[in-house]
Amino acid sequence: MPFKEPRTLSKRSLLFFSLIMLVKSYFAWYFLFEDGPTWTTWLKEIPFVLLVFCMIEWFATKRKIAIYMLVNVLITTLFFSLIVYHNHFGIIATSQVLDQVKQVGAVKKSIFSVMRPQYMLIFVDIIVIGLVMLRKQKALNWKKAMSRKSNRKAVAILFCISIVICAMNIFPNRASMNETVKAEQMGILNYEAYSLLANQEEEQIDVAKITQAAINETKGIQATSNPVQFGAAKGKNLVILQMESFQNFLINLKIDGVEITPNMNKLAASSYYFPRFYQQVGQGNTSDAEFIVNTSFYVPPDGPATQMYAPKELPSLPKLLQAQGYDTATFHTNEVDFWNRGELYNALGFNRYYDKEYYGEEDTVFYGASDEVLYEKTAAELARMDQKDQPFYSHVISMSAHNPFSIPEDKYKMALPERFEGTLVGDYIRAQNYADYALGLFIDELKQNGVWDNSLIALYGDHRGLPIFSLKEDDHVLLQEILGHKYTERELINIPLILSAKGITTPSVKEQLGGQVDILPTVSNLLGVSLADHIHFGQDLLNQSTYNLLPQRYYLPTGSFVNNEELFLSGSGFQDGQHYTLSGDGNHAQQTTEDEFDRALELLHLSDSYVTQLPDRVIEEK
DSSP states (O other): OOOOOOOHHHHOHHHHHHHHHHHHHHHHHHHHSTTOOOTTHHHHHHHHHHHHHHHHHHHOOSSHHHHHHHHHHHHHHHHHHHHHHHHHHSSOOOHHHHTTGGGTTTTHHHHHHTOOGGGGGGGHHHHHHHHHHHSHHHHHHHHHHHTSOOOHHHHHHHHHHHHHHHHHHHGGGTTOSOHHHHHHHHOHHHHHHHHHHSOOOOOOOOGGGOOHHHHHHHHTOOOOSSOTTTTTTTTOEEEEEEETTOOGGGTTOEETTEESOHHHHHHHHTSEEEEEEEOOOOTTTHHHHHHHHHHOOOOOSSSOHHHHTTTBOOOOHHHHHHTTTOEEEEEOSSOTTGGGHHHHHHHHTOSEEEOHHHHOSTTEETTEEOHHHHHHHHHHHHHHHHTSSSOEEEEEEOOTTOTTOOOOGGGOOSOOOGGGTTSHHHHHHHHHHHHHHHHHHHHHHHHHTTTGGGEEEEEEEOSOSSOGGGOOHHHHHHHHHHHSSOOOHHHHTEEEEEEEOTTTOOSEEOOSOEEGGGHHHHHHHHHTOOOTTSOOSSOOTTTSOSOOOEEOOSSSOTTOEEOSSEEEEOSSSSTTOEEEESSTTSOSOOOOOHHHHHHHHHHHHHHHHHHHTSOBOOOOOO
16 A cells, blocks of 8 residues: 555644644643643743744754654653652752752652652653654655755744743743742743753842841841750750651541550650641751751752752851760761762761661661661660760661651551551551651660660651642541641641750640751750850740741742741742641631741841851862
8 A cells, every 4th residue: 555645734843743742731731730731831831842843943954853752752751750750749840950860769769659650641652653663664754754844934933933932931920939830930841941041049148247136136036145944954965866757747646546656655745845846858858957957057949958058167066066075976877978968967067977887788678777777776876975974966867767658567566447558648657657666666775775864855857758749539538537627738847846854854845836947056055055156047946935937948939938827838929828827727817927928038048148158168088
């Protein structure tokens, strides 16, 4: 049978591939934006595509179809990556995230856990065209038809019109605070190009103007002249425990009468327990929590603190305590190179670190030795350190309850009700139940070897465990059952803080608002360490308890913050933002102000400016 010439549509490569990109744009919008695609989607996405395709029409004299296919594959891969990333983090990723590609292998289980079969539909056309190309004669005829030259004048006019439309999409929307809103207003491809090419660095504030008084004024607090409990734990060891993915709703949670975290519950009931405490991490997740707690600075606007700020000579809690005669060490079962932690620990000034080389690979869970191994070996090392004449500060990082929470069956310490089986919420609860079991063993060991009685213990969650966008309908139903209301961003970022020191802390629930940036000044007060010469953006929760302002980044759009009453999520600015009260059903009068919005942004600007202008470390060559 003689080969029939392709129809007009398939002859026109520019039109053919533009229609394919239009379909894929609508596909991406469906998963990335709450309202999905609209009639304007084509006007926001296709002009950028046409810019690229017009250049192909101009300059590609050979292998034009291959170049079109290459562009198709690149844009398709971008859309697919954005969808998967958004499903896990709720964020429209930009080129800065690509710097973390080397971490993908280490967290592939977490990535695969948020994959959905329907996402793969975006590659259907590539497969179909690939199969057509394998049929040699048809492929040759199709290539020949598609390779015909376009009218260069018409292409030039189309190129100019596309530039104008792209500019109209980008420039009026540059000031939008909310990154997702900005991507929706600009169009995904325009937003990615703008994020890559635009110089978005803010003008730095003169470091001479960044004083503690200026920070306190911006925060809306006043320094305390005679702080209560100053030095109450003077001379004691400091043990800070960072709990992987531990959210506050787990405290005192029972499912069908069974306690999920009995050891945490017991500790919270016998200590200072802060239930209104919030994460402030960024792209570095767990490593960002380590940075914030040890510096009382905010995370950088782009990239993890371990990369952006590790080259700096960072003022830090380890350095403060070393000046008081403390030994300092940090403990983590993963490799120290993961998230560039080795450089962070050097910048923070820890005397030494313990990582996978120390803990080994026995009884591994996800990315390193289990919490049982972590705590057993750490307890022994802390006992050895406690025998010295000097006190110590140890920062201990748990990891077994890491996303996707599918711990080995031999770690199961509870039977889940049937309705929780096979759900992310069920896996999360079981993983945290195991983490609590291991924590209980650690506490018992520290009490037996005498470290517990000699130490101030601070325990907190590093970041959220259950991302809203990854949850299926069954997960939302289960969380509604657990919480008694819809699971929202206010629960997402709510983590616990517990402070415990024998003879010093008493059983009490502290209702003041706090965030991870507040841990350094709070423990410094208890240990009797002055912060007079240490710039910090947190506040001592035991003395400045009437008001707090907690700026947020990354997990929530820039411009978001928490105050005493509400979580505010920015929109294009303040006026179109969303308000969530910190308690009840969320349906209450607005409790945040535009002044707080402006001050939250100013605090981030102050922190960025201060850390960026710190001197660089002198890094010795190995």
